[in-house]
Amino acid sequence: MNPVVLNVIVDEFVELNEHFAGVATGEGLAPLLLAMGTVLVIFSLAVFGALTVGAVGSLFTRA
Structure with a gap:
């Protein structure tokens, strides 16, 4: 893949x-939930x- x-x-x-963190800041567990969602994605x-x-890979190998 091209580095650019x-x-x-x-x-x-x-x-x-950053956009969603700014929206979620200060709402209790929202930043943690945002981080968990990011990890899930x-x-x-x-x-x-x-x-x-x-x-x-299985298309090019013979089993």
Whole structure:
């Protein structure tokens, strides 16, 4: 993946996180819930990526 594209994705993600953190600040457990949601999204993307890599790998290997 091109480093510029990855940098843009990371920048957008950081900006999104800052925006929602600003909205949620001062509401008790909201920042913690925001962090948990972020971790859940990252975990889901990682699992999807791993399954996709596995599926593509199985297309080119013989079992």
